[in-house]
Amino acid sequence: MRLGLPLLVALVTMVAGAAELRIGNGGEPLTLDPHRYNLNLEEKILADLFEGLTAHDAEGHIVPGAAESWTTSVDGLTWTFRLRKDARWSDGEPVTAADFVFSFRRLLDPATAASLAYFLYAIEGAADVNAGRTPAEALAVRALDPHVLEIRLAAPFPFFAERLIYPTGYPVPAHVVQKLGDDWVKAGNMVTNGAFVLAEWQPQGFVRARKNPRFRDAANVRLDAVAYYPTADRSAAYNRYRSGELDIIGDFPPGEIAWLEREMPEHVHISPLLSIMYLVFNVAEPPFDDARVRRALSLAIDRQLITGRVLESGEVPSHSFVPPMVENYTSEVAPRTVDTEAARALLAEAGYGDENPLRITLRYIAGADSKKVQVAIAAMWSAIGVETALHHAELNAHFAELRQGNFQVAQAGWFGENNPEHYLELLMSTTGDVNYGRFANADVDALMAKAKQTAALEARLALLRQAEAAALEIDPVVPLYAVTIRSLVNPRITGWRTNARNTHPARYLDIQR
Amino acid sequence: MSRYLLRRLAFAIVTLLAVVTVTFFLVRLAPGGPFDGERRLPPDVEANLRAAYDLDQPVVVQYGRYLARLARGDLGPSFRQKDFSVNELIAMGLPISVGIGLAALSLALLLGVAGGTFAGLSRDGPRDRMLVLGATLGLALPPIVVAPVLVLVFAVTLGWFPAGGYATAKHFVLPAVTLALPYAAAFMRLTRGSVAEVLQRPHVVTARAKGLGPLRLVTRHVLPSALMPVVSFLGPAAAALLAGSMVIEEVFSLPGLGRYFVQGALNRDYTLVTGAVIVYAALVLAFNLLVDLGYARLDPRIRHA
Numbered sequence: 001m002r003l004g005l006p007l008l009v010a011l012v013t014m015v016a017g018a019a020e021l022r023i024g025n026g027g028e029p030l031t032l033d034p035h036r037y038n039l040n041l042e043e044k045i046l047a048d049l050f051e052g053l054t055a056h057d058a059e060g061h062i063v064p065g066a067a068e069s070w071t072t073s074v075d076g077l078t079w080t081f082r083l084r085k086d087a088r089w090s091d092g093e094p095v096t097a098a099d100f101v102f103s104f105r106r107l108l109d110p111a112t113a114a115s116l117a118y119f120l121y122a123i124e125g126a127a128d129v130n131a132g133r134t135p136a137e138a139l140a141v142r143a144l145d146p147h148v149l150e151i152r153l154a155a156p157f158p159f160f161a162e163r164l165i166y167p168t169g170y171p172v173p174a175h176v177v178q179k180l181g182d183d184w185v186k187a188g189n190m191v192t193n194g195a196f197v198l199a200e201w202q203p204q205g206f207v208r209a210r211k212n213p214r215f216r217d218a219a220n221v222r223l224d225a226v227a228y229y230p231t232a233d234r235s236a237a238y239n240r241y242r243s244g245e246l247d248i249i250g251d252f253p254p255g256e257i258a259w260l261e262r263e264m265p266e267h268v269h270i271s272p273l274l275s276i277m278y279l280v281f282n283v284a285e286p287p288f289d290d291a292r293v294r295r296a297l298s299l300a301i302d303r304q305l306i307t308g309r310v311l312e313s314g315e316v317p318s319h320s321f322v323p324p325m326v327e328n329y330t331s332e333v334a335p336r337t338v339d340t341e342a343a344r345a346l347l348a349e350a351g352y353g354d355e356n357p358l359r360i361t362l363r364y365i366a367g368a369d370s371k372k373v374q375v376a377i378a379a380m381w382s383a384i385g386v387e388t389a390l391h392h393a394e395l396n397a398h399f400a401e402l403r404q405g406n407f408q409v410a411q412a413g414w415f416g417e418n419n420p421e422h423y424l425e426l427l428m429s430t431t432g433d434v435n436y437g438r439f440a441n442a443d444v445d446a447l448m449a450k451a452k453q454t455a456a457l458e459a460r461l462a463l464l465r466q467a468e469a470a471a472l473e474i475d476p477v478v479p480l481y482a483v484t485i486r487s488l489v490n491p492r493i494t495g496w497r498t499n500a501r502n503t504h505p506a507r508y509l510d511i512q513r
Numbered sequence: 514m515s516r517y518l519l520r521r522l523a524f525a526i527v528t529l530l531a532v533v534t535v536t537f538f539l540v541r542l543a544p545g546g547p548f549d550g551e552r553r554l555p556p557d558v559e560a561n562l563r564a565a566y567d568l569d570q571p572v573v574v575q576y577g578r579y580l581a582r583l584a585r586g587d588l589g590p591s592f593r594q595k596d597f598s599v600n601e602l603i604a605m606g607l608p609i610s611v612g613i614g615l616a617a618l619s620l621a622l623l624l625g626v627a628g629g630t631f632a633g634l635s636r637d638g639p640r641d642r643m644l645v646l647g648a649t650l651g652l653a654l655p656p657i658v659v660a661p662v663l664v665l666v667f668a669v670t671l672g673w674f675p676a677g678g679y680a681t682a683k684h685f686v687l688p689a690v691t692l693a694l695p696y697a698a699a700f701m702r703l704t705r706g707s708v709a710e711v712l713q714r715p716h717v718v719t720a721r722a723k724g725l726g727p728l729r730l731v732t733r734h735v736l737p738s739a740l741m742p743v744v745s746f747l748g749p750a751a752a753a754l755l756a757g758s759m760v761i762e763e764v765f766s767l768p769g770l771g772r773y774f775v776q777g778a779l780n781r782d783y784t785l786v787t788g789a790v791i792v793y794a795a796l797v798l799a800f801n802l803l804v805d806l807g808y809a810r811l812d813p814r815i816r817h818a
Contacts, residue, residue, distance in 0.1 A: 028776060030595055030780075031594070031595035113562045113564070114561075115562060117558050117561075118558055127557070130561070201596075202605065203597060203768060204606070204768035205678070205679050229766070232776070233764070236676070239664050239668060239676040240676045240678065242676070243675065243676045244672070393544075396545045396779075396781070397545045400545040401544070
């Protein structure tokens, strides 16, 4: 039976003309172990294979997943999740609270070496377990009965349901992982609780998943299979889309937009992503330890020009460090509208002028789009007498330099969550090296710390607004815009809903036959 | 002969060891590390990762452990493709690279020898001029230019072949053609030159004077001697084809060894890059050894040198 069923499914789908969705996924997954993952493109595959306590619907809203409901204590510290009684692993075993306890402990076990373990440091005891200071049993995650899971947090965190969306919060099947060890993740061994189950993985070739008939909502899953192709090269992916080998690609060369919108408009989906692109100043070193210099450079930048004339693909300009599409948040930051007179005056005050021009190096990520933007910014700065040298490096090297504080001013970006804290945390002095500019301000730190101890959402958001306004008043960063996602989706695909999270679970998609 | 073989083998092993050593240290000199991703790592987490891959040890210790594993034929775990060992990755990628390489080599030989023979037989005639022009173009246009043109014409516009990926034999056609073209041109020029030269030799002149038909003349008397330089070029060509497949595999999204190498280098996957270099180096050494042995068989002077 174990072997018979997949074989039967394979035969039936072959005869019936299987509905296989072919997605250009932007790159090769480095692991399909949800606790060891690191990349956004892995999240997309894992979200189809697994279901966490909470999940995304087709529009990117947070909805119940493996938990059918949950409650939060008044102090915001204790979260109690009721698991679905009908949930099964793909091998037929029930999904239980014990699986979740096992999984959270495994994620935080130092031996797992999970690079994103800190996503769940909000759980009481998590950081100590992950550092090896306390045993895994000290983690405040308990099974109250086979279908009730209790999680205690170290501090109130109203955005915890969203934090559980990531694969770091997914359950892994304890009975399989304990038996097979690291081999549990190989095709043929891998047992999952999501709408699809791993069928085949040819590294650098494709990952193929087939429908999981034991998924709790399998009746509403229409696709028979999904194949994810590691389309690292944007142009190659575009060619493969054009020749009909891919049904969806998440990016295409910007030079093709005009042609595509004229010739095949029903394929093109351009929408803003929950993200912020910004410039960061290294405030630890001259000249950017001087707030007047930072303000001057900020006042010279014309965001409308960058988004409207340089990029021209629907990017949303932002004066706030929190992306404009984050829900429930209205920034109180004073906009920096272009004022070259004031900028020159500030520079003069700081001791720079025609005789002694400010000379700086702007670092950016290699790539055509980002180069255009940085060249434009250098031109805007030259209008106030600043001489800018441009220096680019590929993505990983760029951020490695930034983390080491090895820059003057640099392009950076942050994306992900639908809450302001996720972005504003970057401006806390305790954040570590992703506070690339080493910004440290006692008032901002105090406001952020107070917000993080506040359970009531409204009060918390108000403190975050104050913290942001206080920080941006002294210009540690220059928020620029929210980037756009350019997708091509074959019109035969139904169920695709544009959303700022850019999440499109395959269980909601179908192919018209 | 066996002493010669032993000496060459020993030399190959020393070369391989040097390649391993240089690669091992060189990849670690590149800026960035295997765990620099799009997301930050807190110090505790990074310490866990570094310990899991021996990176918390001094480099000399890492090198020693690597050599010890290598001696057992184990290329180690991939630093980045966490679910696979380097051995597993190479076992999956190498057959694909060798497949394309063989297809390209056969195609290059077929086109090159046929074209070169025709050109050599009518040297300086219009047919020859056309073929030489074609060969010059084939040599001058790098695959990185030819590949997108072929994709645009045969995949995007005509839809005859897939633009990339790997599933059926059809997926191999465009990559093999792209890879074959420069070598077809090289083989053609070699064949053309030596066919023209052999045509002047006394035994061919005699055979022709005796009234032998053109087909028999070419197959019996011209080609056997004219193909010698082509055969001797096969070794270096095979090695170069293998290395050239890196570009092709990237452009056509083929999951071969070359793609692992390029992606591994970009991602600072130390073990995967080192493993791929070792395999490439071993193959090149093997080809060179085979060619040298071939020479030694043909020319006794080399055996005793």
